[in-house]
Amino acid sequence: MYCSNCGTEIPDEANFCWKCGKPQKQGIQVDEQKWEICEIKSAWKQGLFSNEYRFWAEATGPNGLYNAGESPKFNMGATEVPWESGKEAHAPLRALMNKLAQDGWEPLAAQGHHWFSYKFRRRVK
Numbered sequence: 001m002y003c004s005n006c007g008t009e010i011p012d013e014a015n016f017c018w019k020c021g022k023p024q025k026q027g028i029q030v031d032e033q034k035w036e037i038c039e040i041k042s043a044w045k046q047g048l049f050s051n052e053y054r055f056w057a058e059a060t061g062p063n064g065l066y067n068a069g070e071s072p073k074f075n076m077g078a079t080e081v082p083w084e085s086g087k088e089a090h091a092p093l094r095a096l097m098n099k100l101a102q103d104g105w106e107p108l109a110a111q112g113h114h115w116f117s118y119k120f121r122r123r124v125k
Helices: 087-102
Strands: 035-045 052-061 064-070 106-111 118-123
Touching: 035 087, 052 087, 064 087, 087 106
Parallel strands: none
Antiparallel strands: 035 052, 035 118, 052 064, 106 118
16 A cells, blocks of 8 residues: 555555654554654765765655765676675675664664665654
8 A cells, every 4th residue: 555645655554654654544543752764775876987886874854854874885896786786785785774773773674675775763852
């Protein structure tokens, strides 16, 4: 099913949208606690002619979208791309996931479209 507020695809049994937090069924009580949501979105090149990449985590909080963290740089071969599970990308991805955990982000079972698209949440302070 899709969130009635933001259109994000969510499981049929979901009471709340994982992205915007809106209730999806009538009669669901809104928890006083609010959550921020974060997803490791992509790897981006450091420069036009560079083979250096970084993963970054996009978060949605009370003040909108923001960058929740970046991985260390890593090199890919000239014909490799990080959205195909290259071995060079695994250690930087784990480093970013560890940083997010240290910053209070909890991993979620849901995962995005790519092998590296892990999702997290944390309570709004």
